[in-house]
Amino acid sequence: MNAGTLSTPEEPKAGKAHTRFGDRAFSGLATAAGLTILVVLAGVAIFLLSEAWPAITAPVADLPNGENLVKYIWPLVFGTLISSAIAIVIAVPMAVAVALFTSHLAPKAISMSVSYLVDLLAAIPSIIYGIWGIAVLGPASVPVTQWLADNLGFIPLFEGPASTTGRTMLVAGMVLALMILPIVSAVAREVFQQTPKGLQESALALGATRWEMIRMVVLPFGRSAVVAGSMLGLGRALGETMAVTIILSVSGIVTFNLISSENPSTIAANIALQFPESSGLDVNVLIATGLVLFAITLAVNMVARAIISRREASGER
Amino acid sequence: MSGSAVSVPLGDNSGVLPRRATLIVFAASAIASALISLALGLSPFVWLLFTGLIGLAGITVWSLAVEGRRRALDRVMSVAIMEVFVLAMVPLLSLIYTVVSKGLARFDSEFLTSSMRGVLAEGGGALHAALGTFIITAVATVAAVPVGVLAAIYLVEYGKGRLKRSITFFVDVMMGIPSIVAGLFAFALFAIFFGPGIRLGVMGSVALAVLMIPIVIRSAEEMLRVVPNALREASYALGVPKWLTVLRVVLPTALAGIVTGVMLAVARVIGETAPLLITTGSTTSTNLNPFDGRMANLPVYVYQQYKFPGVPPEPYIERAWAGALLLIVIVMVLFLAARLIARRYGVEIRR
Numbered sequence: 001m002n003a004g005t006l007s008t009p010e011e012p013k014a015g016k017a018h019t020r021f022g023d024r025a026f027s028g029l030a031t032a033a034g035l036t037i038l039v040v041l042a043g044v045a046i047f048l049l050s051e052a053w054p055a056i057t058a059p060v061a062d063l064p065n066g067e068n069l070v071k072y073i074w075p076l077v078f079g080t081l082i083s084s085a086i087a088i089v090i091a092v093p094m095a096v097a098v099a100l101f102t103s104h105l106a107p108k109a110i111s112m113s114v115s116y117l118v119d120l121l122a123a124i125p126s127i128i129y130g131i132w133g134i135a136v137l138g139p140a141s142v143p144v145t146q147w148l149a150d151n152l153g154f155i156p157l158f159e160g161p162a163s164t165t166g167r168t169m170l171v172a173g174m175v176l177a178l179m180i181l182p183i184v185s186a187v188a189r190e191v192f193q194q195t196p197k198g199l200q201e202s203a204l205a206l207g208a209t210r211w212e213m214i215r216m217v218v219l220p221f222g223r224s225a226v227v228a229g230s231m232l233g234l235g236r237a238l239g240e241t242m243a244v245t246i247i248l249s250v251s252g253i254v255t256f257n258l259i260s261s262e263n264p265s266t267i268a269a270n271i272a273l274q275f276p277e278s279s280g281l282d283v284n285v286l287i288a289t290g291l292v293l294f295a296i297t298l299a300v301n302m303v304a305r306a307i308i309s310r311r312e313a314s315g316e317r
Numbered sequence: 318m319s320g321s322a323v324s325v326p327l328g329d330n331s332g333v334l335p336r337r338a339t340l341i342v343f344a345a346s347a348i349a350s351a352l353i354s355l356a357l358g359l360s361p362f363v364w365l366l367f368t369g370l371i372g373l374a375g376i377t378v379w380s381l382a383v384e385g386r387r388r389a390l391d392r393v394m395s396v397a398i399m400e401v402f403v404l405a406m407v408p409l410l411s412l413i414y415t416v417v418s419k420g421l422a423r424f425d426s427e428f429l430t431s432s433m434r435g436v437l438a439e440g441g442g443a444l445h446a447a448l449g450t451f452i453i454t455a456v457a458t459v460a461a462v463p464v465g466v467l468a469a470i471y472l473v474e475y476g477k478g479r480l481k482r483s484i485t486f487f488v489d490v491m492m493g494i495p496s497i498v499a500g501l502f503a504f505a506l507f508a509i510f511f512g513p514g515i516r517l518g519v520m521g522s523v524a525l526a527v528l529m530i531p532i533v534i535r536s537a538e539e540m541l542r543v544v545p546n547a548l549r550e551a552s553y554a555l556g557v558p559k560w561l562t563v564l565r566v567v568l569p570t571a572l573a574g575i576v577t578g579v580m581l582a583v584a585r586v587i588g589e590t591a592p593l594l595i596t597t598g599s600t601t602s603t604n605l606n607p608f609d610g611r612m613a614n615l616p617v618y619v620y621q622q623y624k625f626p627g628v629p630p631e632p633y634i635e636r637a638w639a640g641a642l643l644l645i646v647i648v649m650v651l652f653l654a655a656r657l658i659a660r661r662y663g664v665e666i667r668r
Contacts, residue, residue: 020560022558023560029467030470031475031480034468034471034476034484037464037468037530043502044499044527047506048498048502051508094405097401097405105399116656121409123581123585123648125587125588125648129412131637131638136411140362211394239495239496241591242616246624268497271595276594283513290501293495293498297498298490301492301493305489
């Protein structure tokens, strides 16, 4: 069939006579562009695999520190997960609050400019978050972490001894939280704004206060969007490189202690730190860790998309 | 909320606080916390924190006493949400203030007009890095925009069935590629053909294009989708073939939105550091040929000046902040220009 009938099914079927050269060429061009996406992604997978392969098949003795590849990657995976976990724990409640503020509490005029501001936050390069984190947030965190180590040291997270430079996992996680907050809150805001007006007004008419209306109508309506937005934010936090690279002082250990000066690195930060000085098999090892990172973020993003599409399919939108 | 409570729907204490109750409470708590902060010599941030906490406690107690539990909860949650919002904005303001105040020290004409060639400690600039950033990003944009817009046209105007579904799915996958992985891909691609020591400006462009394409597709798709179908049908009714309808009717209608999306995508990738760190390398002199040798760029410049300062470190750190300021100015200009275009030329279409 010719392409002309596809998007407008109401239109009577056009005969073969209408298939012009221009039509065929243009639809071919557009399809080729679509296929390019598949080719590029396949390329990403193939080239990464082929460059990671020497590291996967190499004898253990040739690998860095003479360690098994899994042993090399594990502390990095651990660091990646823990920094992202801190980011999510801090960012999601704040993002929901910011989204509620812009969608339901702030006056219209303010809420517009606030949305701009939050979007702008998302555009600030990560390297700038990084140097801000180490120059401002790190030093500011030192008295707090000192207090945590002194008074809550019995909790493994705050075991200490507290770092005196602020180059800790906690600070890295907080900076990551700041970076993903705009993403999560943008998704949440979008859906909060779509809460049916009728439901909200009914709740208010039945005597609910504004908070009760939000709790009983808006939040349940937006719950899956908040979850999906958080997963997208998590995907971003897992792959975030520069802020962690520049803030953390890494030592490659596995620990839940968030405030000491000895921290596990993350996959992305490790690549950024090691890559410029690496050669030979080390490069292949780093690419293998990149492949692991790709797999983790892929899994997280797919879960997020599945949640979103289930929501769309159930017709809530 | 049982029906029996109709006469006193909000509990036993159904009085009402004065209209500006929240304002009064917060003015009082601001003063109280200012006194505490002055007495203890605390920072402005702690003052803000105390103001928030005292105000929250004050409004809770007052509202509980006068209005009852439900109204009090309403007030408390509203105030708490607003305070969390303010808390989230504090770092942003601090960040912008820090970058501007520290960056201005070296944000002079020498910084903007000279490279780092032969510079050992003081002086020097970021001209080579700024030019590199523009070239790398421009090449990435030239590669990503046609592919992205055409792919969006495919998805909206032509796509159907399994191919459309799988492309939509893989655009989402591509959206989630961490920037460092895009960099590794570009490296692996070139390393296979040119050997592992290769560092080129265009490798950075490839990595950035991989990051840009899905963003461009998503925004262009959204813009094409909101073009009213009536326009297409009117064009078909006049006997215009489909491809001309897309080119002459649909694209111009969506153009402002697409341009906005592209500019936002550029703003997103222009500050990417990680993929460039492993693909373009860095150099101290100006290189305008992306196909020949290492190419400096602003994000990597900032990173290296800050992370690996020489002796004495001050000039390096100052250059890093000035570079950060330049980067943030570029991003903001792009961002505001995009918004301006959207507002001025965009077709306002509400879903």
